[in-house]
Amino acid sequence: MSRDLKGKVIAITGASSGIGAAVAVECGARGMKVVLGGRDETRLREAAKRVEAAGGKAHALVCDVDRDEDVNRFIAETLRVFGALDYVYANAGYGVFATVMETTDAVGRAIFETNFYGTVRVIRAAVPVMLKAGGGHVLICSSAASEVAPPYYGFYAATKAAQDSIGGALRAEMTGTGVRVTTIHPVATRTEFFDRVAKHAGREKTPTGTPESMTQNADHVARCIVRAMARKNPPPEVWPSVGARMGIAFITAFPRIAAHAMRGHYKAFRANGAK
DSSP states (O other): OOOOTTTTTEEEESSSSHHHHHHHHHHTTTOOEEEEEEOHHHHHHHHHHHHHHTEEEEEEEEEEEEEOHHHHHHHHHHHHSSSSOOOEEEEOOOOOOTTTOOOOOHHHHHHIIIIIIHHHHHHHHHHHHHHHHHHHHEEEEEEGGGGGOOTTHHHHHHHHHHHHHHHHHHHHHHHTTEEEEEOOOOOEEESSOOOOOOOOTTTTTOOOSSOOGGGHHHHHHHHHHHHHHBBSSOOOOOOOOOHHHHHHHHHHHSSHHHHHHHHHHHHHHTTTTOO
């Protein structure tokens, strides 16, 4: 059974590009009211125009999830502009390409501040609104890396595993409240994500650890997410790649195989110039 999303309100962080922007546009195509948050005002407004062109209503607001006041204002502005908050998608985040030993404390704490604590801020601002309204749906952008951490992406994977853990606990804690919680687990996606990872690492390009045949585009991921939103009984997790889900389920059931596979990734990364 599915529900009509027309007129429903969603607030999305990290909505200026990539998966966040794609979800915003897909929501617009369903006739939803979308509040887009991010740090790049110009790109946010461009994404908002795409939402409206698709058939939705949009409002763009600069929001840095590292800042309590920004996130609180983001949710308050959603209520002010559209009068409700039916869905919130904690999507803002970035990646770091470096070995565990090379990642400095400053870099490690910074990525947790954005990816993990940014998500916590969104949850803490949005859930009380949903509880007061008698229901809502929290979506959290984790990753396939939440289950198996690739070499050179250890700190990024740790933030994704932490998001998944928070999502699982919150899901149980919302029992009987009408608030649903879904974690999203994309594989490598064709967005600017890896370009930014490479720039942060001072490299022209960084390997993704995902075969090109399994790499997905943001529009596909967005459709999977919005389909889950429309279900009357939303799934606890969304895996846009069924093949990745099955493969990860298999190797996590057999840790020696997972360890062997990650050592293979490490050797391949080294062969491609990673140090």
